[in-house]
Amino acid sequence: MIVLNGELVSKDKSLIPFNNRGTFYGDGVFETLRLFKGKALFFENHYFRLMSGMRIMRMLIPESFTPEYFEKSFTDLISNTNFENTDHLRVRISVWRKEGGKYTPNSREVNFSIVMEPLGSSFENKETCEVELFKDFYIYADLLSNQKTIDKKVNILAGIFAKENSYDDMFLMNHNKMIIETISGNVFLRKDNIIKTPPLSDGCLNGIMREQVIDQLKKMINYEIVEETITPFELQRADEIFTTNVIKGIQSISKYRKKTYSRDAATELLSLLKEKLF
Structure with a gap:
């Protein structure tokens, strides 16, 4: 399951228009977070960086984009993907401008998705790099x-x-x-x-x-x-x-x-x- 524009949908049904501006122009921002036992680490920092990125990209920030909304979305995803017993999770929030226009967009409104996957363990400093x-x-x-x-x-x-x-x-x-x-x-x-x-x-x-x-x-x-x-x-x-x-x-x-x-x-x-x- 993923969150697509505020709704929980299965990955195989998460159809995104082929001409979305993320694909056509790289017109978007994203945020990657680590969750530990359901709680996003440094969540406030991530949230404000996402809001800052959207403002710099001159996107309209939906009124629903509150910290509480994202935290609830994480909880819903955990419940609907059977990750309740998975301590370490990776979450990606992607935001891209709605389709339409060429280099100059027709709209400043956005689409978004939230996806989640398990991480194997806590931080690990590998011996060789x-x-x-x-x-x-x-x-x-x-x-x-x-x-x-x-x-x-x-x-x-x-x-x-x-x-x-x-x-x-x-x-x-x-x-x-x-x-x-x-x-x-x-x-x-x-x-x-x-x-x-x-x-x-x-x-x-x-x-x-x-x-x-x-x-x-x-x-x-x-x-x-x-x-x-x-x-x-x-x-x-x-x-x-x-x-x-x-x-x-x-x-x-x-x-x-x-x-x-x-x-x-x-x-x-x-x-x-x-x-x-x-």
Whole structure:
């Protein structure tokens, strides 16, 4: 079962017009959440990021789009998909503008869907994660690149490159050829006790887990967190690199080219995060 425009429908009957603007123009936004025992983690942050993305895309936000509505939708989906005994769930909210028009839409009203699937476990920092630098295309640094829009061509092409060349992930760069993120996570780089992450002005995603990790690091006396541009040359000089998102939590990068990295800060942060959330 999924929620499609406010109604519970089975997946095989969830017909969406072929000419929807999400398919035709990438005219939409989305939000991915992790649920633990039926409760969305960092829900308020996700909700406001979704509302912000819709406003930036100049979409009409339905009056029904309240926090209570989405929380009830999650509960209804859990009940109707037999996930009551599944502790860890992934939810995706997709919003796209109603069909009609060419580049200029006929309407600012939206359609939306909510889908849910089980996750195997809580956050897990895998032992190996080899990453390479994606140089075929770049992300332009502006307000749109901070949002979860459905137009993710660079991420998609980087994912294909990684799969074809047996890498676990790829570093993505902005138009100034500075490191901003990986395919699906924000980047943190540690040298000695200083941990750096790119500022939003460099074009990285305004990640929910990025915000949580920055807040946690500010409370820790053994590390200093700074938001500064990261050059490709810094990658091989770092002691540690890790990525963050709400599904994986914190993932250490074990290898980039000939350099291997420690996982000290990531291990400590992940332990604190799991203690707080689970």
